[in-house]
Every structure is written in structure tokens, then in C-alpha cells.
Amino acid sequence: MADVHRISLNTATVREQWTLSQAIEGCQRHGIRAITPWRNQVAEMGLAQAARRLSDAQLQVTGLCSGGLFTVPGGQRWNTMIDDNRRAIEEAATLGADCLILVVGGLMPGSTDLESARGLVEDALHELAPYARQAGVPLAIEPLHPMYAADRACINTLGQANDLCDRVGDGVGVVVDVYHVWWDPNLQSEISRAGKDQLLAFHLSDWLVPTTHLALDRGMIGDGVIDLPGISRWMTDSGYEGYFEVELFSTRWWQRDPDEVLTTILTRMNNAI
Amino acid sequence: MADVHRISLNTATVREQWTLSQAIEGCQRHGIRAITPWRNQVAEMGLAQAARRLSDAQLQVTGLCSGGLFTVPGGQRWNTMIDDNRRAIEEAATLGADCLILVVGGLMPGSTDLESARGLVEDALHELAPYARQAGVPLAIEPLHPMYAADRACINTLGQANDLCDRVGDGVGVVVDVYHVWWDPNLQSEISRAGKDQLLAFHLSDWLVPTTHLALDRGMIGDGVIDLPGISRWMTDSGYEGYFEVELFSTRWWQRDPDEVLTTILTRMNNAI
Numbered sequence: 075m076a077d078v079h080r081i082s083l084n085t086a087t088v089r090e091q092w093t094l095s096q097a098i099e100g101c102q103r104h105g106i107r108a109i110t111p112w113r114n115q116v117a118e119m120g121l122a123q124a125a126r127r128l129s130d131a132q133l134q135v136t137g138l139c140s141g142g143l144f145t146v147p148g149g150q151r152w153n154t155m156i157d158d159n160r161r162a163i164e165e166a167a168t169l170g171a172d173c174l175i176l177v178v179g180g181l182m183p184g185s186t187d188l189e190s191a192r193g194l195v196e197d198a199l200h201e202l203a204p205y206a207r208q209a210g211v212p213l214a215i216e217p218l219h220p221m222y223a224a225d226r227a228c229i230n231t232l233g234q235a236n237d238l239c240d241r242v243g244d245g246v247g248v249v250v251d252v253y254h255v256w257w258d259p260n261l262q263s264e265i266s267r268a269g270k271d272q273l274l275a276f277h278l279s280d281w282l283v284p285t286t287h288l289a290l291d292r293g294m295i296g297d298g299v300i301d302l303p304g305i306s307r308w309m310t311d312s313g314y315e316g317y318f319e320v321e322l323f324s325t326r327w328w329q330r331d332p333d334e335v336l337t338t339i340l341t342r343m344n345n346a347i
Numbered sequence: 348m349a350d351v352h353r354i355s356l357n358t359a360t361v362r363e364q365w366t367l368s369q370a371i372e373g374c375q376r377h378g379i380r381a382i383t384p385w386r387n388q389v390a391e392m393g394l395a396q397a398a399r400r401l402s403d404a405q406l407q408v409t410g411l412c413s414g415g416l417f418t419v420p421g422g423q424r425w426n427t428m429i430d431d432n433r434r435a436i437e438e439a440a441t442l443g444a445d446c447l448i449l450v451v452g453g454l455m456p457g458s459t460d461l462e463s464a465r466g467l468v469e470d471a472l473h474e475l476a477p478y479a480r481q482a483g484v485p486l487a488i489e490p491l492h493p494m495y496a497a498d499r500a501c502i503n504t505l506g507q508a509n510d511l512c513d514r515v516g517d518g519v520g521v522v523v524d525v526y527h528v529w530w531d532p533n534l535q536s537e538i539s540r541a542g543k544d545q546l547l548a549f550h551l552s553d554w555l556v557p558t559t560h561l562a563l564d565r566g567m568i569g570d571g572v573i574d575l576p577g578i579s580r581w582m583t584d585s586g587y588e589g590y591f592e593v594e595l596f597s598t599r600w601w602q603r604d605p606d607e608v609l610t611t612i613l614t615r616m617n618n619a620i
Contacts, residue, residue, distance in 0.1 A: 186574040221494045223530035224572045257496035299497045301459040
């Protein structure tokens with residue numbers, strides 16, 4: 075059973091109903107003590123104001139979503155991408171976020187060269203890790219489900235993310251999102267390999283059967299087939315002491331009363347994890 | 348460039364337009380020399396009649412789709428499953444098929460236990476391999492894309508399939524379907540590991556961006572982002588000398604004139620592979 079005090083709300087879960095301001099108030103109303111906002115919401119509120127509101131609400135900022143999109147050609151577009159990621163690191167530092175979540179990017183437009191895309195991710199991490207170290211905000215590599223390899227993230231297993239951490243060194247770690255990695259036969263061993271220092275965040279949702287949309291049909295925890303207690307145990311056994319963050323992209327749940335969504339999350343976390 | 352004489356038609360590609368009889372005639376009309384039919388089509392025509400028609404048409408039967416669905420509870424349901432797979436092996440032998448393609452099955456209903464499901468697959472393979480050896484029809488384990496782990500196949504990487512081959516021994520091999528494995532960072536090394544003896548079939552289609560349906564939106568070769576020439580080269584470099592089999596599940600292509608579908612396949616195979 076997950077302690078309610080260890081639940082974090084990723085604001086994507088209620089993004090169609092609530093602004094960041096409303097999400098902060100929602101967390102307070104429901105006793106949720108941690109949150110991961112998205113950059114566009116922070117920008118909408120204004121960075122300084124967002125930092126103040128989150129601090130006043132005594133919310134732990136378990137991450138900022140998201141940096142990444144590294145798979146661009148060189149030259150000006152590369153520099154623009156690096157600059158944007160440096161800003162994201164600074165924003166995360168201003169918010170006191172535990173990490174910057176990375177969606178690393180898929181294939182370059184018109185390309186079928188996965189290996190080169192993966193090389194660009196590594197190049198960008200090498201370039202950004204010093205800024206992350208300096209800012210005290212680790213970069214959290216998120217392996218995405220292989221069904222997103224082409225258009226969102228070419229890092230698709232926790233093993234690949236751990237390999238990158240080994241090669242880049244301090245300043246990077248991983249986020250384990252069960253939706254992306256639950257199927258991986260090496261999941262337990264790779265969670266263990268990442269270990270306490272590298273396990274920066276833990277994202278929860280569920281895999282529905284059937285799944286009707288590749289991006290926007292994630293299930294509420296407990297409604298699907300992912301072994302949430304088992305994976306949670308692997309995290310805990312590997313020394314993870316952070317939050318259990320709920321992140322749903324779901325056109326179904328975006329149509330519900332967001333207070334009901336939060337109540338459901340709290341109930342399910344008590345029962346399912 | 349793939350030799351046109353090495354192209355095989357998986358009849359799923361035109362299943363909504365053509366019966367098996369029409370598909371056989373279509374292959375002859377277009378100079379295609381190999382085919383992989385599905386069991387329901389064979390049953391519809393009658394096994395003996397199908398064997399005679401395929402033989403008369405001098406079509407190489409590169410596989411029979413499909414056996415598997417191993418992830419059932421024990422007892423009577425297990426025995427029924429084994430019996431059905433033995434029949435599938437016999438049918439494949441009667442047709443002179445090069446292998447029996449396996450869709451191994453996903454999680455058991457109501458279960459979240461992937462490891463147990465994977466154990467059942469191994470149990471079934473151990474039980475069926477002797478029949479396959481006796482019949483001279485190897486079982487082709489097909490790793491399916493991780494997005495099918497829950498409901499179709501809990502073997503999701505070529506590495507897992509190769510591990511199973513190592514443990515079960517003679518009578519089993521693998522099929523490499525690019526749609527399922529193209530994203531895998533270990534693909535090249537696992538193709539090489541499987542090697543000539545274990546690489547039983549090679550299935551081609553393409554990954555569309557965007558993909559609008561999890562099961563029925565495969566792309567025509569050349570329309571997507573899979574590095575078909577690269578993966579084909581890895582197959583050839585590993586000693587694969589078999590057919591290049593085109594297998595599309597696509598509501599788009601099922602609406603097209605099937606002769607146009609075959610013409611497109613032949614053109615694309617000359618250009619894209």
C-alpha cells in the first residue's frame with residue numbers, strides 16, 4: 075500500500091479541466107503533497123509566480139515536464155534545441171523540481187536511421203549534463219514505449235537509458251513510467267541496475283485491454299493489466315524512496331470531474347499499489 | 348534489391364478481398380512464387396484441396412499462420428490447446444509449409460502475471476517440439492511488438508525468442524517481422540545470434556507516422572520509417588536465404604483492388620529493399 079503522502083500528481087492527468095493554479099488548489103484540497111507541472115502551464119502562469127504558488131502550497135515538485143527533443147540536425151537548430159533545454163533546466167531549478175523529465179525525440183524527419191537518432195540523444199546529454207549538475211537538477215531520461223520510437227523517443231528500454239547514464243555520468247538518471255516499460259523482460263534487473271541514485275521518478279498509469287488510441291488511452295491505475303504492486307516492489311527493493319506519480323493521458327478521464335479523478339487516484343493507490 | 352522470385356505473399360495482405368483460391372491465382376498472375384496462407388482459409392477450401400491447389404500452382408508455402416495461443420490454464424483447456432497445435436503442425440506438413448508461425452498468446456484472462464504467461468509459452472514449446480520435429484515442420488516463434496504483450500503475444504523481443512530456442516532445442520526457430528522488432532536496439536545482434544538455422548521467415552511491412560490503429564494500420568513497404576534495406580542486410584549477412592514475405596494488416600489496403608496491391612508490392616520491393 076502506497077502512503078498517500080507519497081503520491082504526486084502529474085498535471086497532464088487533469089490538463090484538459092484544470093489550469094496549474096486549479097491543479098495546485100486541487101492537490102491541497104485532496105491532501106496531495108507533490109506535483110509535476112508541464113512547462114507550458116508554468117509559462118502560462120509565469121515562472122516566478124508558479125514558483126511562489128508551489129512554494130506557498132508546500133508542494134514538492136517531483137519533476138518538470140519536459141525537456142528533450144534532441145533529435146534535430148546540427149547547426150542553428152541544434153543550438154536552439156540546446157538553448158531551450160538550458161532554459162528548461164533553469165526553470166526546473168527555479169521551481170525547486172527534483173528533476174527535468176526528458177522526452178528525447180524520435181527519428182529525424184524523413185530519416186529511418188534509429189542509430190543516428192540515438193547518437194544525437196547521447197550527444198545532447200553530454201552537452202547538457204554539466205548545466206544540469208551546476209543547476210542541481212538531474213536530467214531524467216524517460217524510455218518511452220516502442221510504439222513511440224518513430225515520433226517521440228528513440229530510447230525505448232530502461233536498459234538503453236541506463237547505458238546512457240553510464241556513458242554520460244553525473245547529472246543524468248532515469249524515470250520509470252510503468253506504461254512504457256511494463257512489458258520488458260529485463261525490467262526488474264534494469265530497475266535494480268539503476269539503483270537508488272539513478273531512479274529519479276516513478277510514473278504510474280495502466281495498460282487497458284483493448285487500447286483504442288496509441289497516445290491518449292492510458293488507463294486509471296487498477297483498470298488495466300500492469301502489475302503495479304510488483305513493479306512498485308522492484309522500485310522499493312532497489313532503494314527508491316521517492317514519490318508515486320500518477321500520469322494519465324486519457325480522453326476518457328479528461329472528461330471527468332477532476333476532483334473525482336483525484337479521489338479515484340487516492341482510492342486506487344490505497345487498494346492497488 | 349530483392350529478387351522478385353524471393354517475394355512471398357502472406358494472404359492476410361489481401362484477406363478482405365480474396366479467398367485463398369483467388370490469392371493463389373493472383374500470385375500466378377503476378378509471378379509471385381511463394382505464399383503463406385492462414386488456417387481459416389485453408390479450412391474453408393478444405394485441407395486436401397488446398398494442398399493440391401498450392402502444389403499445382405507450384406507455390407512454395409513459406410509458412411502457415413498460425414499456431415500458438417499457449418497461455419491458457421492447465422487441465423482440459425491446456426489439452427485442447429495442445430491438440431489444436433498438433434493439428435496445425437499436421438496441416439502445415441500436409442501443405443508442405445516451411446514452418447508454422449506462432450502467435451504465442453498474451454496474459455491469461457484476469458492476470459497481470461507476465462512471467463507466468465511466458466512460462467506457459469515455454470511449457471507448450473517443450474511439449475510441441477517433438478511433434479514438430481517428427482512432422483518436419485519447425486515452429487516459428489514470432490516476437491510481437493510490445494503493444495501486443497497483453498492480448499496477443501507475451502514474447503516481445505527477438506532476444507526472448509532466441510532464449511526460448513536455446514532452451515527448447517531442435518524443432519523451433521524464429522520469424523523476424525520488421526513491424527514488431529524494428530525499434531529494438533539489440534535487433535542486429537539477435538538476428539546474428541539466431542543465424543541461418545534459426546531464421547525461419549522474414550515478414551515485411553512498414554511503420555506509419557502517425558499510426559492510427561494498434562492492429563490494422565500497418566504501412567505498405569516504403570511508406571513508413573522502418574529501415575527495410577538495413578534489416579534485410581542484417582538478415583542476409585546472418586545467412587538467411589529464404590523469402591521476403593509481405594504481411595500487411597491494413598484497413599486502407601484492404602479497400603484497394605488486390606491486383607493493385609500486388610503490383611505495388613512488386614514495385615516497392617524492387618525499389619525499397
